[in-house]
Amino acid sequence: xxxLPEVETIVRELQAVVPGxxxxxxxxxxxxxxxxxxxxxxxxxxxxxxxxxxxxxxxVLIDLSSGxxxxxxxxxxxxxxxxxxxxxxxxxxxxxxxxxxxxxxxYSHVIIGASTGTLFFNDxxxxxxxxxxxxxxxxxxxEEQEYGPEPLADDFTVELFLDLLRHHRRKRLKPTLMxxxxxAGVGNIYADEACHFARVRPQRRIASLTRRERRxxxxxxxxxxxxxxxxxxxxxxxxxxxxxxxxxxxxxxRVYGRGGQPCRRCGGAIIKTTLAGRGTHYCPNCxx
DNA sequence: TTCAATGTTTAGAC
DNA sequence: GGTCTAAACATTGA
Numbered sequence: 001x002x003x004l005p006e007v008e009t010i011v012r013e014l015q016a017v018v019p020g021x022x023x024x025x026x027x028x029x030x031x032x033x034x035x036x037x038x039x040x041x042x043x044x045x046x047x048x049x050x051x052x053x054x055x056x057x058x059x060v061l062i063d064l065s066s067g068x069x070x071x072x073x074x075x076x077x078x079x080x081x082x083x084x085x086x087x088x089x090x091x092x093x094x095x096x097x098x099x100x101x102x103x104x105x106x107y108s109h110v111i112i113g114a115s116t117g118t119l120f121f122n123d124x125x126x127x128x129x130x131x132x133x134x135x136x137x138x139x140x141x142x143e144e145q146e147y148g149p150e151p152l153a154d155d156f157t158v159e160l161f162l163d164l165l166r167h168h169r170r171k172r173l174k175p176t177l178m179x180x181x182x183x184a185g186v187g188n189i190y191a192d193e194a195c196h197f198a199r200v201r202p203q204r205r206i207a208s209l210t211r212r213e214r215r216x217x218x219x220x221x222x223x224x225x226x227x228x229x230x231x232x233x234x235x236x237x238x239x240x241x242x243x244x245x246x247x248x249x250x251x252x253x254r255v256y257g258r259g260g261q262p263c264r265r266c267g268g269a270i271i272k273t274t275l276a277g278r279g280t281h282y283c284p285n286c287x288x
Numbered sequence: 289t290t291c292a293a294t295g296t297t298t299a300g301a302c
Numbered sequence: 303g304g305t306c307t308a309a310a311c312a313t314t315g316a
Binding site for chain 1: 292293294295296
Binding site for chain 3: 075076077107123124125126127170171172175276277
């Protein structure tokens with residue numbers, strides 16, 4: 001999916017325009033995406049007002065006046081699209097397939113009609129899901145998911161990060177960074193980018209990392225996430241009127257998707273390999 | 289035709 | 303028990 005920066009981008013977009021909208025209709029064309037009986041979803045959301053849109057890890061959280069929170073995971077190919085009655089479209093998540101011009105389309109699996117616009121939950125690969133959690137129990141529920149700290153939060157200190165790494169000494173670096181119980185929200189793109197920032201190869205064992213390297217990884221995670229949010233993510237489209245621009249992080253990626261191309265730091269050829277089943281990119285010259 | 293794609297979970301091997 | 307890989311989910315496009 002969209003990783004933390006892409007989810008944060010769409011959450012900010014939605015939070016700016018959606019609160020206050022009253023839900024008037026719910027249409028589900030792919031029931032398996034909704035992890036509860038559709039009639040129950042209807043009862044929980046129809047007639048309620050959207051209060052607040054926020055995020056934890058890669059989850060989009062939409063608080064409703066009914067006391068329920070919609071919990072949406074976009075996984076690999078989910079999108080959220082807000083089409084307001086007036087004003088510009090807000091699109092977040094996976095890039096829109098070429099040729100797609102309107103909504104709903106064949107990937108629009110959940111459509112929530114509201115007083116000021118319509119929210120589309122689209123997902124090409126159908127991996128995403130939508131759940132419902134009582135807002136009063138949301139904090140508790142999130143704790144049960146055992147997410148690690150938010151990498152950009154004030155309480156994510158270097159000391160905490162070093163401590164988390166100590167619990168995974170025998171594991172390889174990149175899968176550990178992507179472990180949502182270690183740090184929340186890190187995915188395949190930004191794990192590679194953080195490793196490059198820290199000049200460390202993704203396949204290194206945690207135990208082999210020097211204190212200096214661990215601290216560089218901490219800085220790398222924070223830097224890469226903040227930069228990606230600043231540029232509105234790597235591929236989330238954010239439409240302005242009809243033509244729109246896309247998430248602008250792509251030109252700032254130093255290794256992801258750049259196999260065979262020269263390293264922007266040292267000129268070495270970026271290697272693309274596989275680690276933990278995921279495409280993994282690094283510079284063999286300046287990452288050790 | 290084959291493979292890989294911003295995620296997560298699970299089964300099985302060692 | 304710990305850690306790894308492959309497969310599964312489903313679809314598309316290079």
